[in-house]
Amino acid sequence: MTTSVQSGRPVRFQPLNVGRWLVWGLTAVLFAVIPLIFKSGFAITLLSQMGILIVFALSYNMIFGQGGMLSFGHAVYSGLGAFFAIHALNWVGAGTLPLPVSLIPLVGGLFGALFGVIFGYVTTKKSGTPFAMITLGLGEMVFAASLMFPGFFGGEGGISSDRVVGAPFLGISYGPAIQVYYLIAVWCFVSMIAMFAFSHTPLGRISNAVRDNPERAEFLGYNTQRVRYLVLIASAFFAGISGGLAAINFEIVTAENVSALRSGGVLLAAFIGGAMFFFGPVIGSVIFVLFAVALSEWTKAWQFYLGVFFVLMVMYAPGGVASLILMNLRVAKYRLFAQLRDPYVGVLMTGGVLLVGIILVVEMSYHLTLNFAAGSKTSIFGFTMDGADPAFWVMAFGILISGALSFEAMRRYFAREWGAVQEKIEDQLRREQRG
């Protein structure tokens, strides 16, 4: 039963959905072209990690956004998949396993699904908050256990491997990073299509019903526990694929791959992007990698900024970045954007001042506590700030407070105008329906 779901039995689309073909076609072109635009080694690293996280975040969203199961232990499946994938890679290198490197992610996927079968049986007995706590506990258990078996998990150092094994196939040896990027891109694209198709299968649809109204779904004759279980197994399969891709990309897998940090990260990525939309986690993954890989090059406080960004999203935009985009598109569609132009300018400018204030204060204090040996001076935005000099602190807090006050005023103005515009749109919608 599960295999038929995972391989994605041909889904009956509408006769010819031009828009859908166009979107997927453009996605494929984007995957192919983007490394030709951003050519630097760092950009390729970023893109590869984005591809891996996109698969992981979409698989997470199968249970979170579409199935309504908030999990704090999804890294278990990707991490265990990654461990089996890297062992498989080592066996390929030793010549004991005749498998092309390109298919290694499939090993990760299969073992991810296997652990989905084992762990999912326990976790999906519950839903809601207890499910969240159980997945957290299970994640901790796997993490603790992974340090107990150094033979398989490699202890603190992890398991490392070499992906350049076997004879090059059509000149593809996976030595250069760009070849690995294209491997990831192909797997990412195929997984995206498969997961999108899954969301349109009867099982995918029923999982939405179980999310929204489990009681009603039970009355219709569906076993909600079984639905959750099957969806979790499918999701664990794709998580395992992302783990396999990570194993090939980094050539090392450590206990950190199954840790709560990883599980929390994928939750952040999916939520920031927008869990209620299929493409939300894709946006979220791009943003998350920009924070975790690009911003961390600049500042040690990137987790602070990410945490604040996440909390702000939870408080003001629970639909994620995807919902923000769609709402603004709707405003543009009804040609009401002119009314929002001034509020937008105001909010963005005062928000910018506030952000500069926050960054100054955070960076100066971080530099003082963590990097004291290097002296009290630090360079922010090209200016040299001296954390030992009170004048700089007065300036930083001055910017912070004036930014906060003006931003709050602008935010209220914006909220008022935004509400008025949304009301107009609702009004027009109602009139259209009647007419």
Add this chain to the structure above:
Amino acid sequence: MEFFLISLLNGVSYGLLLFMLASGLTLIFSMMGVLNFAHASFYMIGAYFAYQISTWVGFWPALVIAPLLVGGLGALVEKYGLRRVHKWGHVPELLFTFGLSYIIVELVQIVWGRAAVPYQVPAELQGPLFTLFTTSFPKYRGFMMLVAVLMLVAIWLMLTRTRIGLVIQASLTHPETVEALGHNVPRVFMLTFAGGTALAGLAGVIGGNAFVTEPSMAALVGSIIFVVTVVGGMGSLAGAFIASLLIGVMQSFAIAVDYSGIKLAQDIGFTVTPATPLYSLFQLSVSQVAPVLPYLLLVLILIFRPKGLMGTREG
């Protein structure tokens, strides 16, 4: 015998500390339906506040001031954060506290740095309380137990004997009726959240110097207290009490036992060599398995008694 008694005492004192955390978490959960993910972070803040205050005015004032400050912080978080996301349901509330735990860890590192701070047991409480056979039991452990038991009694008296306690109990089950009777339910929620976080802060004050005050202390204890609340039964204070003691005692016994699968096999007459299948499993001693035990207990409880030891509701 000596080993047994000392392990039992250590386990009970650790279990009582767990209960101080789990009781606040359970109160908040059963009252507001919010699983406070940042609960262990408030524990950490309690420890850091106590460290900072004790460097200025000493340990004893810190014992009172730090939990109050943490409780005040909790009230602010409830009023300006949780209440805003309340209208979107429980998952955004949970996610809010999850994000908060991220921020708190970073803030603590910004203010106090990444290394552990030297938060120490006050001089009056150093030294042994009594000596059992040859092992001495530290005074501070006794003090921890005393504080925990006093707190337990205080909560129980407050919940059952005072007016505010009765209102809290009533709001647990019938918030609409309580509101109709003229009580300010959002304020009761805020007070509960503040109270729960203050309890976590108190646990931090007395746990921070018994263990280590460092930025990872929240993550170390965080998942254990979730296990405690699930094993005890979601929303059951009595269950949380039993589960904390159970896990505390289990942990302290397991850490001290050096009995492995190899020895077990020898005792029943097998010899295990590296060639035996699953050798790495046999090799593990009980003390090595100790970190996993609470989670194993969690899984077993879920399979055999899904509503927890003392729970009344399922799912």
